[in-house]
Amino acid sequence: MPGLFITFEGGDGSGKSTQSALLVEWLQALGHGVVVSREPGGTDVGLELRQLVLHWRGEIAPRAEALIYAADRAHNIATKVRPALERGEIVVQDRYLDSSVAYQGAGRVLGAQEVRDLSLWATDGLLPDLTVLLDLREGSDRLADRTLYDRLEAAGDDFHARVSEAYLELAAAEPERFLVLDARDTIENIASAIRSRVETLLRPAP
Template structure:
């Protein structure tokens, strides 16, 4: 690691950024667009989704999202944690070690919302299992995309792609949404340091506007690192 002058490059720390939200908020679209916008201005971005991102994780993803899979809540939670453990070991930690921006589509907060609030599993149990999975690695920032639940559900219906989670009843999605909203309070975040800071990004409106909001959130947190990306995206519009 070089410091000082002489043209040496400062080693920058890796950053771990997560995109979260319920079904139909446009999260995966923004995850892709954010990765492209950051790469366009020279950031190394490692973009992975949960569950998945490794060979083991992709096999687990198939099982978890298959509408014909019959899984108990405990099995489901353990499978998510198993996929996460492999992802953190194989992808997240090595990328952070070399200073990359790691962009993950869903992480531990989804487990709290879906398996905790949605399925009714106790958070302390989910937290213990996931300490093993993450090795204590918390995201540096989580961008929580939110749109009103009725609009999100209408989007899911419109795209017609129903995986196991999307097929859950309305009450399930209401519980999930409530858990995400709760995670925005500073009191909740202080009580759950393993989640890291969570900020809301309104995800209504056109796709470009939402991408700009995501970038602005990064700029606010790390101005020196992300101002160029935000500026070039705004000029490109």
């Protein structure tokens, strides 16, 4: 496809929202068409699924949780991301299948390969051109003063440690797709490193 698919990954509190917003602003200033999405919740259907999977007050079985994320992903890719890529636009997205592999595969101990295969089936095999991983080992500590948590944020230190380790294993397995940055670096340094990598992938703006 003529477009470019960029995803942001990392633990809670790693700065994904800040860095993705800065990247979008920079790309638009260069004249590129940019579509912004997130998972879960990048579409109207996704917003309903996001409310369910993150804020349901009762128990959700781990496999059911993984399937909800996959359903959100399938709809997001089919109705929003893939059409934008086919139009030649740049999609910048907060979280994608690597989140499911880390959070459900490792965090919920469902098995990384099984969860990855589910997401690849849901999206007809679509992988990002670039995945920016903001590595913050103590991301859960940055949430210590928060009084409101979603279901994943409140999952505990052992859970988040498994998630962090899984992310690094994913990056090591696909170094050509991942850009791993220390989330404790300055906002400016991180943004500069991201722009430098993205520049190598850009086609001329229309």
